[in-house]
Amino acid sequence: MTKAVTSSMMERVFVSLFTSKERDAETGLDYFGARYYSGAQGRFLSPDEFKGGIVDQIIGEQISQPGPLPYADLGNPQSLNKYAYVLNNPLQFIDPDGHADRNPCEGVIVEAKEVQQPAVVQNETTDDGRKATGVAGIIEFTVTKTGQPATGVAVTEKNEEKITRNDKELKSDKTEIGKGDTKAGGKIQDKFGIRLQTDGKNETNRFIKQDLKNNKWSMTGVQVLTLTFPGGLKCSATSTRTITNTGPDGLQPKYTLTFTQPIVRSAN
DSSP: OOOOOOEEEEOOOOOEGGOOEEEETOOOOEEESSEEEETTEEEEEEEEETTOOOTTTTOBBSSSSSSEOSSSTTBGGGGGTTTTSSSTTTTTOOOOSOOOOOOOOTEEEEEEEEEEEEEEEEEOOOOOEEEEEEEEEEEEEEEETTTOOSOOOOOEEEEEEEETTTTTEEEEEEEEEEEEOOOOEEEEEEEEEEEEEEEEEEEEHHHHHHHHHHHHHEEEEEEEEEEETTSEEEEEEEEEEEEEEEEEEEEEEEEEEOOOOOEEEEEO
């Protein structure tokens, strides 16, 4: 008995897998538009070429003959391999069309500035619901994307912090905290400081404040902000900050807050 072949039987099955590209169920290859990628081999099956030649984006005319794209960077040997996927660095870059590596967070900038110098805080409620007294300053972050303030960006914070008293390490913490969203102007603030647990009584608070004044205290932390933009783009912004009352000459009368500008990378 002969069985008719229907169009549905000849359909090739595609599913979205690696970086949301279509994967051919028959070949196991991922379709990137310009060429196919083999996950089994960890490379593209053809070199990075642009068959129509390069077109100037301003005048709209072809300015080179078809052939390999001039993506090579002699300072980065990985760029010389025209079969590699995003310079063999898929944790930081993506390839949207099969032609070149691209950092999706390239146009994202996070700037930090001090908006409040370190000052005494008392009986503050911490993220775990306890009360604390200590010294803290406020850092304001401004998030922009392609030069425009980015509002409505969900921000979470991860910290690794080390606290010392009179040059002796007291503790190291790793915490992950929900921070909320960027507001008007792409701004979000973060309070950073040395805060010690208190029962809220005046006597306890006086003791804590005297201890923070009369001894050398320092807290240094590496902060990683994860920014999730509307549409799903994720970027990380990493910086180091320190609050201390210790200087080259020892104990200082005031606390200072210093920090590095955040380094932005892809977090997708």
